[in-house]
Amino acid sequence: MRSVLLVVHTGRSDIRELARHLIARLNDLGFEVRISPGEAADVAEGGELGAVSLLDASQIAKDAEVALVLGGDGTFLRAAEHARSAGIPLLGVNLGHVGFLAETEVDALDATVTAIVEGRYEVEQRFTLQVTATLDGEVIAEDWALNEASVEKSNREKLLEVRVSVDDRPLLRFGCDGVICATPTGSTAYAFSVGGPIVWPNVEAMLLVPNAAHALFQRPLVVAPNSQIGIDLMGADQSGVLSCDGRRSHPLPPGAKLRVERSAQTVTIARPHPTPFGERLVAKFQLPVRSLRDGRPTT
Numbered sequence: 451m452r453s454v455l456l457v458v459h460t461g462r463s464d465i466r467e468l469a470r471h472l473i474a475r476l477n478d479l480g481f482e483v484r485i486s487p488g489e490a491a492d493v494a495e496g497g498e499l500g501a502v503s504l505l506d507a508s509q510i511a512k513d514a515e516v517a518l519v520l521g522g523d524g525t526f527l528r529a530a531e532h533a534r535s536a537g538i539p540l541l542g543v544n545l546g547h548v549g550f551l552a553e554t555e556v557d558a559l560d561a562t563v564t565a566i567v568e569g570r571y572e573v574e575q576r577f578t579l580q581v582t583a584t585l586d587g588e589v590i591a592e593d594w595a596l597n598e599a600s601v602e603k604s605n606r607e608k609l610l611e612v613r614v615s616v617d618d619r620p621l622l623r624f625g626c627d628g629v630i631c632a633t634p635t636g637s638t639a640y641a642f643s644v645g646g647p648i649v650w651p652n653v654e655a656m657l658l659v660p661n662a663a664h665a666l667f668q669r670p671l672v673v674a675p676n677s678q679i680g681i682d683l684m685g686a687d688q689s690g691v692l693s694c695d696g697r698r699s700h701p702l703p704p705g706a707k708l709r710v711e712r713s714a715q716t717v718t719i720a721r722p723h724p725t726p727f728g729e730r731l732v733a734k735f736q737l738p739v740r741s742l743r744d745g746r747p748t749t
Contacts, residue, residue: 453482453503454566455514455538457529459521460492465545468556469493469520472563473500479567484510511536516566516720522546523597523639527695530596530717539573539720541566548734550638553721565722572721576635576651577675580713583692583706591692591700596717597636599710601681601702602628602661604689609664611688615680616658616673624665628690629681631710632657635717638734640696646670650727656712681708 454476458469470493473483477500485493487504511517511532519529519542526542526549533540542552543559554562565571581599583591593599603610609625632641634649637657642648646659647670654675660668673679683690683706690702702708732739 451482452480453484453514455484455511455517455529455532456489456502457517457519457521457525457532458485458489458493459525459545460489462545465520466493466495467497468545468559470497470499472518472520472559473502475563477501479563484514486510507532511538514538515569516541518566519543519552520545522549523551524696526551527596527697530695531697534578534594534596534715534717537718539571539718541571541720541722548638550730550734551635551719553719554723558723562722570722572724574651574719574721575716576719577633577654577716578713579631579633579656579694580711581631581692581694582709583700583702584709585703585706590706591702593692593694593698593700594713594715595631595636595694596633597639597695598630598632598641598657599695599708600628600630600640600661600693601683601708602691602693604691604701608685608688610690611684613680613682613684614658615682616671617677618680622660622665622667623684624660624663624668626660626664626668627662628660630657630659630661631679631681632659636695641670647672648731652727656710675712677711679710681710683707 476483483502485502517529517533517540519526544552579595579599581593611625614622630641634651634653637649641659644661656673659670692700
């Protein structure tokens with residue numbers, strides 16, 4: 451039997467209702483719908499839940515054709531934790547505010563289901579970051595990120611003093627609120643909010659973006675995809691926090707050293723209705739594609 455993993459932002463009644471409708475539709479089309487027990491209980495509130503398979507996190511994505519995500523970018527990043535390890539594509543239906551990770555909108559949901567049934571969608575590989583934190587040569591944390599890995603101060607009253615290197619060559623040292631290492635996929639997320647550049651998703655590069663750096667030079671940098679970024683905590687009494695995609699965090703004691711590099715494991719995005727990235731930028735950010743001078747009468 452063909453199967454779909456369904457990941458739902460269950461905090462809104464309209465999304466729960468949409469999920470129930472989608473489960474019934476997929477059941478009618480002969481699909482097994484997989485969903486976590488907690489989400490199934492939430493979705494069932496207020497209406498009848500169709501036939502679903504309740505599986506634990508280790509099995510929920512195994513052999514599924516696609517992970518269908520109802521929600522915003524936060525829900526998408528949560529689904530990516532299942533899909534990446536199983537090697538299945540993610541297909542997001544945007545029900546959030548901006549939703550850069552989602553590939554379709556709710557008004558195109560019926561067409562999206564048809565595309566899944568017919569296997570009519572493109573797939574796009576997005577590279578991820580591998581992050582390793584050490585202290586005195588011992589590994590204290592390992593993680594990955596689709597959007598970004600950020601190092602931030604844990605004491606709000608003090609700046610976090612860091613030394614930044616690229617490919618083991620010292621580059622910068624400054625006090626800051628934090629440093630963000632982002633992928634092109636994540637360039638429209640946290641990195642963008644602190645002044646980083648927007649990078650087309652098919653560009654292979656890593657972004658290094660200081661966050662409120664107390665320095666003369668605090669420009670964002672675009673680094674080669676095969677480089678290694680080093681971030682060392684220099685203050686003797688300054689601890690920090692490593693955050694990956696805003697979902698998983700690890701404490702960093704004083705003296706910790708962080709290494710960020712391209713991961714060998716990718717995340718696959720399913721695109722049933724491919725739209726040029728530039729058009730998505732215009733729509734999501736409501737960019738002015740016409741000048742104020744356009745259409746002004748001449749004298």
